[in-house]
Amino acid sequence: MSTKDELAQVEKDLAQLKAQVQDIREQVSDMGATDQVERSQMLGMADEQDELIADLEGRRDRLMRRLGEESPA
Numbered sequence: 146m147s148t149k150d151e152l153a154q155v156e157k158d159l160a161q162l163k164a165q166v167q168d169i170r171e172q173v174s175d176m177g178a179t180d181q182v183e184r185s186q187m188l189g190m191a192d193e194q195d196e197l198i199a200d201l202e203g204r205r206d207r208l209m210r211r212l213g214e215e216s217p218a
Contacts, residue, residue, distance in 0.1 A: 148208055148211050148212045148215060149212065151208055152205065152208040152209065152212060155201055155204055155205045155208060156205065158201055159198060159201050159202065159205065162194050162197055162198050162201065163198060165194060166191050166194045166195060166198065169187050169188075169190055169191040169194070170188075170191055172187060173187050173188055173191070
């Protein structure tokens, strides 16, 4: 897989994860104070996905630097 292809895949994964996190957080806010255990679990899932997003953003930055190094000056 080329660096460009890998970067495109990371960008796609980032967009999907960000949408999922937004959806989870919206669901939690719509739930109100009905089920604290479920709210807590959903917020935990969103936090875990936020960590994955941070990892992917780091990977994206490294790929972009690599791509810049591969491009002729």
